[in-house]
Amino acid sequence: MSKSFSAIGQAAQGEEIDREAFTPGIEPQATWCPGCGDFSVLKALKGAMPEVGRTPDETLLVTGIGCSGKLNSYFESYGMHSIHGRSLPIARAAKLANPGLEVIAAGGDGDGYGIGGNHFMHTARENHDMTYIVFNNEIFGLTKGQTSPTSPKGHESKTQPHGSAKDPIRPLSLALTSGASYIARTAAVNPRQATEILTEAIEHDGFAHVDFLTQCPTWNKDAKQYVPYTDVQDSEEFDFDVHDRQEAAEMMHETEDKLYEGEVLTGRFYIDEERRSYGEEKRSTGEMPEEPLAERYFDAEADWERSYDLLDAHK
Amino acid sequence: MTGEELIWRIAGGSGDGIDSTSQNFTKALMRTGLDVFTHRHYPSRIRGGHTYVEVRAADHAVKSRGDGYDFLLALGDSFARNPQDGEAYYGNEEVKPLSENLDELREGGVIVYDEGLLDTDEVEDFDERVEENDWHVYPLDLRSLAREHGREIMRNTAGVAATAALIDMDTGIFEELMADTMSGEMLETNVEVLEEAHAEVSEMEFTHDLEVPTGSHDEEQVLLNGSHSVAYGAIDEGCRFIAGYPMTPWTDVFTIMTQHLPSIGGISEQVEDEIAAASLAIGASHAGVKAMSGSSGGGFALMSEPLGLAEMTETPIVLVEAMRAGPSTGMPTKPEQGDLEHILYTSQGDSNRVVFAPGTVAEAYEQSREAFRVAYEYQIPVVIVIDQKLSGELASVPASHFDREPNPDLGSVLSEEEIADAPHHASGTFNRFRHDPEDGVSPRSIPGQKDGRFLATGNEHTPQGHIEESPDNRVAQVDRRTRKLESIREDLDDKEHSNQTYYGPEDAEHGILVWGSQQGSVEEAVDRLNEQGESVKMLGVSDLMPYPKEDVTAFLESVDECLVVEMNITAQFRGLTQKELGRFGEKMSSLLKYNGNPFEPAEVVEGFDIQVNGGDEPPTAQTRIEPAAGD
Ligand SMILES: Cc1ncc(C[n+]2csc(CCOP(=O)(O)OP(=O)(O)O)c2C)c(N)n1
Ligand code: SF4
Numbered sequence: 001m002s003k004s005f006s007a008i009g010q011a012a013q014g015e016e017i018d019r020e021a022f023t024p025g026i027e028p029q030a031t032w033c034p035g036c037g038d039f040s041v042l043k044a045l046k047g048a049m050p051e052v053g054r055t056p057d058e059t060l061l062v063t064g065i066g067c068s069g070k071l072n073s074y075f076e077s078y079g080m081h082s083i084h085g086r087s088l089p090i091a092r093a094a095k096l097a098n099p100g101l102e103v104i105a106a107g108g109d110g111d112g113y114g115i116g117g118n119h120f121m122h123t124a125r126e127n128h129d130m131t132y133i134v135f136n137n138e139i140f141g142l143t144k145g146q147t148s149p150t151s152p153k154g155h156e157s158k159t160q161p162h163g164s165a166k167d168p169i170r171p172l173s174l175a176l177t178s179g180a181s182y183i184a185r186t187a188a189v190n191p192r193q194a195t196e197i198l199t200e201a202i203e204h205d206g207f208a209h210v211d212f213l214t215q216c217p218t219w220n221k222d223a224k225q226y227v228p229y230t231d232v233q234d235s236e237e238f239d240f241d242v243h244d245r246q247e248a249a250e251m252m253h254e255t256e257d258k259l260y261e262g263e264v265l266t267g268r269f270y271i272d273e274e275r276r277s278y279g280e281e282k283r284s285t286g287e288m289p290e291e292p293l294a295e296r297y298f299d300a301e302a303d304w305e306r307s308y309d310l311l312d313a314h315k
Numbered sequence: 316m317t318g319e320e321l322i323w324r325i326a327g328g329s330g331d332g333i334d335s336t337s338q339n340f341t342k343a344l345m346r347t348g349l350d351v352f353t354h355r356h357y358p359s360r361i362r363g364g365h366t367y368v369e370v371r372a373a374d375h376a377v378k379s380r381g382d383g384y385d386f387l388l389a390l391g392d393s394f395a396r397n398p399q400d401g402e403a404y405y406g407n408e409e410v411k412p413l414s415e416n417l418d419e420l421r422e423g424g425v426i427v428y429d430e431g432l433l434d435t436d437e438v439e440d441f442d443e444r445v446e447e448n449d450w451h452v453y454p455l456d457l458r459s460l461a462r463e464h465g466r467e468i469m470r471n472t473a474g475v476a477a478t479a480a481l482i483d484m485d486t487g488i489f490e491e492l493m494a495d496t497m498s499g500e501m502l503e504t505n506v507e508v509l510e511e512a513h514a515e516v517s518e519m520e521f522t523h524d525l526e527v528p529t530g531s532h533d534e535e536q537v538l539l540n541g542s543h544s545v546a547y548g549a550i551d552e553g554c555r556f557i558a559g560y561p562m563t564p565w566t567d568v569f570t571i572m573t574q575h576l577p578s579i580g581g582i583s584e585q586v587e588d589e590i591a592a593a594s595l596a597i598g599a600s601h602a603g604v605k606a607m608s609g610s611s612g613g614g615f616a617l618m619s620e621p622l623g624l625a626e627m628t629e630t631p632i633v634l635v636e637a638m639r640a641g642p643s644t645g646m647p648t649k650p651e652q653g654d655l656e657h658i659l660y661t662s663q664g665d666s667n668r669v670v671f672a673p674g675t676v677a678e679a680y681e682q683s684r685e686a687f688r689v690a691y692e693y694q695i696p697v698v699i700v701i702d703q704k705l706s707g708e709l710a711s712v713p714a715s716h717f718d719r720e721p722n723p724d725l726g727s728v729l730s731e732e733e734i735a736d737a738p739h740h741a742s743g744t745f746n747r748f749r750h751d752p753e754d755g756v757s758p759r760s761i762p763g764q765k766d767g768r769f770l771a772t773g774n775e776h777t778p779q780g781h782i783e784e785s786p787d788n789r790v791a792q793v794d795r796r797t798r799k800l801e802s803i804r805e806d807l808d809d810k811e812h813s814n815q816t817y818y819g820p821e822d823a824e825h826g827i828l829v830w831g832s833q834q835g836s837v838e839e840a841v842d843r844l845n846e847q848g849e850s851v852k853m854l855g856v857s858d859l860m861p862y863p864k865e866d867v868t869a870f871l872e873s874v875d876e877c878l879v880v881e882m883n884i885t886a887q888f889r890g891l892t893q894k895e896l897g898r899f900g901e902k903m904s905s906l907l908k909y910n911g912n913p914f915e916p917a918e919v920v921e922g923f924d925i926q927v928n929g930g931d932e933p934p935t936a937q938t939r940i941e942p943a944a945g946d
Contacts, residue, residue: 024742024744024781025740025741025742025743025744026740026742026744026777026779026781028781028782029781029782029783031782056768057762057763057764057765057766057767057768058763060602060762062598065773070782072770072772073770073781073782076744076768077768078762078763078767078768078769079768079769079770079771079772079780080598080601080628080770080771080772081770081771081772081773081774081782082594082597082624082628082772082773083594083620083621083623083624083773086590086591086594086620086621086624089558089586089590089591089592089594089595089598090594090595090597090598090601091598092595092598093556093558093584093594093595093596093597093598093599093602093606094598094599094601094602094762095602096556096582096584096599097556097582097598097599097602097603097604097606098602098603098604098762098763100763101602101762101763118587118588118591119587119591121587122586122587122591282582286577287577287582287583288577288582289580289581289582293555293556293580293581293582293604294602294603294604294761294763296555296580296723297553297603297604297605297723297725298603298730302723304553304721304723305550305579305580305721306550306551306717306719306720306721307546307547307548307550307551307680307717308714308717308718308719310547310550310575311537311714311717314537314538314539314543315342315535315536315537315538315714
């Protein structure tokens with residue numbers, strides 16, 4: 001499906017877009033620590049946008065709460081920095097309301113896999129046409145280092161002084177069983193791969209989930225994200241078809257087991273180009289208008305039904 | 316209350332079609348020119364369990380259920396018995412459509428029951444009570460009759476036909492109504508059952524003299540409930556996005572919207588939970604669509620944080636809170652006005668919202684429209700409060716009430732040309748949240764518009780939307796957001812028609828204050844009291860936040876004392892009034908009810924008597940008086 005441009009924002013057409021357009025002119029209140037992996041996500045995202053060909057005016061970035069949620073402060077676009085765990089429901093409604101917008105949601109592992117886990121499952125299931133970037137630093141950063149859903153078993157923190165008795169969440173597998181149609185993992189230590197993957201994810205027509213391994217040097221000094229990683233697409237060792245659900249599932253299992261053994265695998269794990277996005281499904285059943293709904297409010301000629309014409313059933 | 320009226324009750328098992336049958340009967344009465352009003356009683360069960368619907372029809376305006384009723388059609392509960400072994404599922408439920416409904420049947424009333432399913436031997440003291448109350452009893456084998464001509468389920472039709480024959484109504488209107496909703500064999504057999512039953516009963520000898528009143532309307536009427544009114548108000552105000560999660564009784568508004576939106580170019584989303592639902596409304600509204608969500612008590616509790624986000628980011632949304640008895644899951648099918656404080660004060664911080672509580676089915680339409688207008692003009696969340704009673708009761712309203720122009724205007728939103736001229740930060744970022752607007756409203760842009768970029772954040776923020784905690788900025792932003800409520804109050808006060816409802820003689824000595832769904836019963840009580848020689852008027856308050864201080868102050872100053880009627884135990888609305896006005900504590904006493912049933916006019920009359928004529932005894936076992944402060 002070609003992305004239709006909303007009449008509300010015709011800004012992009014013909015314009016040359018460079019990554020600097022996505023740097024806010026306003027000096028943000030600095031909140032990220034020196035050396036934080038979040039800077040790498042920002043950089044990769046800024047690199048991806050010109051590739052995709054979208055302007056800041058056409059882009060809506062919705063974040064949750066956490067250090068990761070501060071992404072909007074450093075990224076110039078329309079934005080909503082919302083509430084803990086709820087970026088996805090906000091983002092997907094915006095996409096339904098105006099399919100012409102490029103909608104990106106972002107947040108941390110606590111935000112997305114913990115408090116927002118239910119929304120993650122359902123947004124993937126519905127396969128909304130949007131990108132979801134999870135800054136996975138295996139820790140709660142902003143609230144100062146508590147155990148997160150991706151912290152390894154045995155992880156000690158002030159809230160888990162005896163070491164976590166819980167197995168970590170398996171985000172890639174969860175995304176796959178929930179229905180995401182693009183699933184990848186990348187890491188802050190490889191900006192080239194990160195930019196490529198984000199570009200692909202944003203261009204993908206469906207729910208693209210990117211588990212982005214980031215380091216939190218402040219609270220999670222021993223996290224695996226520092227160790228060298230392997231790109232599964234570049235390595236001869238791994239031979240699987242990213243379009244095959246079964247093979248992808250097995251590969252994800254292996255990846256998720258190995259992460260906590262110290263071997264970091266990144267790359268594309270599943271791509272389904274056939275599955276229609278939720279918006280397309282809804283349009284095809286007549287449950288959703290063909291034209292971006294938001295545009296109607298700017299169209300002085302638009303027809304607006306009245307309840308008076310619906311009253312027959314009540315007479 | 317003078318004039319003629321008929322109150323008919325149909326009772327049976329939940330899931331036996333009592334609702335749709337009574338709706339058709341109500342419509343038929345409306346089409347003969349009568350004003351109608353229904354009251355629903357149902358258990359929190361899907362199939363089986365005693366349920367009834369009461370229909371009041373009169374040649375004058377009816378605003379509540381009456382006290383007692385005239386005609387019982389007891390159909391029997393087809394789910395009470397296991398068809399396999401004939402064993403009762405739930406004790407003696409089978410006779411409940413008969414046994415449970417006798418207490419309120421008026422002297423001289425009529426009983427029709429299905430002798431195919433009900434046995435009067437199982438109803439305690441049935442014959443004695445019949446004699447004592449001079450009831451006229453007509454046992455009819457409705458089940459066999461329906462089976463003979465069609466299917467057993469058509470015993471409802473047979474029952475309606477029997478009713479019509481007994482009160483001298485023509486079956487023509489029923490046939491027309493059936494033709495509206497069915498066709499083919501289904502229609503044919505139903506009509507056959509209808510005619511057969513009518514003919515059979517018409518030939519019987521009647522001992523009663525109850526008849527359907529005659530009435531006429533000056534203009535066309537429509538029959539609808541509070542949920543419809545809220546939904547239609549939303550549609551007319553250009554709302555084209557709804558997200559929700561089912562919870563009784565909010566589900567009604569949600570379903571009605573969902574039935575209409577796709578066909579008029581809108582979007583409805585049933586989502587994973589109420590936090591998501593409210594968040595979707597925020598996302599859609601942020602993207603430039605008029606959006607709503609809603610729930611009932613427990614679900615609304617989950618919306619508390621998104622509600623705060625909408626306020627902080629100044630994203631307009633409308634939420635419906637359809638109250639039922641709480642706390643927790645409380646009584647899912649029973650009304651109460653116990654969520655008021657929850658709705659007013661939920662969400663952290665000095666948060667503000669607008670709260671409207673319509674008092675009648677007709678008002679629900681206007682106030683729903685008003686909710687959207689205010690939300691979008693002032694960029695603030697608005698909550699429409701209804702309850703299980705108002706959401707489900709059917710009333711006849713002149714069709715012309717809905718004959719208005721749509722208003723899809725997005726409110727304080729700039730066009731791209733206006734954005735170009737609007738103040739921007741030196742960096743090119745749009746000043747979305749300016750400190751200076753006098754009315755508190757800083758116009759917004761919509762994602763996709765050229766050069767309108769801003770950040771909407773739940774954190775305190777600068778005019779451009781960037782996180783900022785400096786004292787000066789904090790004060791400026793809090794002051795501005797708070798100013799909006801004052802502007803809204805001025806706006807509402809300036810309007811030609813107040814949302815508040817005045818009823819009764821202007822110079823009355825005594826007052827009754829009421830809010831929400833209990834207004835109709837109070838209006839009827841006011842009429843009766845004045846007929847009895849008392850001097851009473853009513854103020855039905857719909858604006859709960861910002862509170863209509865002037866209206867209520869003037870009302871309270873004009874009366875010697877005032878009874879505040881509401882359905883909760885803690886007198887929440889009276890508390891709000893005292894808090895807002897800071898006085899009148901000594902003038903107000905409360906009449907409270909919290910047993911799951913709405914006020915009947917007689918209870919209000921009785922409560923008023925006790926307040927005015929002394930005594931602090933509870934008027935009935937089911938209501939209670941809370942004396943004025945300092946008493
Ligand atoms: C409802 C709610 N609960 C708790 C918090 C506190 N809180 C803020 S950020 C956060 C954890 C964030 O962790 P993560 O998502 O991993 O993001 P990071 O800071 O590591 O980027 C918590 C618990 C909150 N803001 N809201
Ligand atoms: S606490 Fe960790 S995640 Fe947060 S900014 Fe610092 S390094 Fe980054």
